Amino acid sequence: MDILATDFLDAFQELDDSQILIKETVQKFVKNNFLPNITDNFEKGHFPKELIKEMGKLGLLGSNLHGYGCAGLDEISYGIIMKELERGDSGLRSFASVQSSLAMYAIYAFGSEEQKKYFLPKMAAGECIGCFGLTEPDFGSDPAGMKTFAKKEGEHWVINGSKTWITNAPIADIAIVWAQTENGIRGFLVEKGAKGFSTPEIHHKLSLRASKTGSLFFDNCKIPKENILEKTVGIKNALMCLNQARFGIVFGVLGAAEDCLNEALNYTKERIMFKKPLASFQLIQRKLAIMSTEIAKGNLVALQLAKLKQNKKIKPAQISMGKQNNVQIALDCARTTRDILGANGISGEYRCMRHMCNLESVYTYEGTNDIHLLIVGQQLTGIAAFE
Incomplete structure (x- = not known):
């Protein structure tokens, strides 16, 4: 067999049958559904939301998580999925990465059983889109210095502050938000439509144009007390x-x-x-x-x-x-x-x-x-x- 230019040392030539099938499936999906429109989408700053549920049907969202409607794949298979999505465009991989490894993983690792049962199957199916609110306007590489603050008031948490450069923010149904509290940094679930919560899109990007990026603003945003990720204990x-x-x-x-x-x-x-x-x-x-x-x-x-x-x-x-x-x-x-x-x-x-x-x-x-x-x-x- 000839040496492959993109795998000169044959590192990926020993994949098992399931991994090969995953690679071919994602390649076909990207080639047939994503690439025909990527030039126009990139120029227009458009992310093809219509492909999200198809990604869910293929098991590409939360693919290395187990249970709750997720595929439960091995880590090499997850990596292959990311590789083939980014072969199409970094924006496509960024969507899947944020959905899977940031939003879904946060719920999977730190959420209650009720939260996992409610959100993860819908997120794996592409019926619920997530984003991850950590970066702030004044705190990028030093996230522990965040100013966003959540205060417990009766049956609610009240959040004030902002996040920026958040992938998926303008199209998200649920945001994983990290905020200071009287007991340190905790994670919260903030659902679309919550009073005092807005997700404006960031325009005029010259990079990742086929991806939706926005900010998260919290102005006395009230969420139910149950929406805290109880297992979170710091940055x-x-x-x-x-x-x-x-x-x-x-x-x-x-x-x-x-x-x-x-x-x-x-x-x-x-x-x-x-x-x-x-x-x-x-x-x-x-x-x-x-x-x-x-x-x-x-x-x-x-x-x-x-x-x-x-x-x-x-x-x-x-x-x-x-x-x-x-x-x-x-x-x-x-x-x-x-x-x-x-x-x-x-x-x-x-x-x-x-x-x-x-x-x-x-x-x-x-x-x-x-x-x-x-x-x-x-x-x-x-x-x-x-x-």
Whole structure:
């Protein structure tokens, strides 16, 4: 069998039959349902909500959670789903990631049995959309400094404050909101339509345009006392959710990187320059070889993290290393492909510029590149340089 450019070390050649079927199913879904309209959707800033229930039918939402209508897949299978969704667009993977690893996982890990039975089956089916409210206008990399405050008043909690850069916010039916209380940071369920709760969309984005992003505003927002996530006991629980999502990013961005490499290969083999294919030039082959090598390394990182996570041995700093490394690989591949394609690289007819713009956001969301390097640095030295 020939060596695959996007899997040069055959890291993904030993998938079992179910994992292969999952990969092929998601690829088909993305190709037939998402890609035909992505250029227009990206330009218009439109997310295709009509695909959400189809994703639910395919078991793509909350896929690595067990019970409550979720598919209960292994961690490699979850990673494959994220990878194939992001091969289509980072915005599509971001939707599934927030729904699954942030909103659903928060309820799954910290919610009451009643909350899990009520929300998770509907969220797995795509009938209820979730978002995750942690980041605030003044507190991004330091979420523990949040100002949003929840106060217990009789049979209700009253929340005041704001969150920003929240994926899915404008279309969400339920928000997982983290707020200070008299007893520390806790998680809350705030449902769409709650008095004093609004979710305005953020416009004029130049990245993740085929994704809905907004803010969460709380003006004496009253929610029932039962809507607290009782098992939450501090910022560490929010960070546990983020680690679930960051793990998915480790796989997801490789889909974008592979798509860019394939585009570069196809383009350079067909593009004639000085009477011969562009692919015949040494500089081009060097760039292609570097991209293939870095993707191969990223594949090994992703699979090793999946094995650690499946065996419940994974550590947050290891996820940080993987997220930082693989996002950098993907962004470099997108930039290199854009460079190789020249002026054509900025056209929506091709995919690399869209991937590149999206990955600029992935590079800094759910922990910036620098913060993840400092997390690894802390693990190495025992010193928290970001405090």
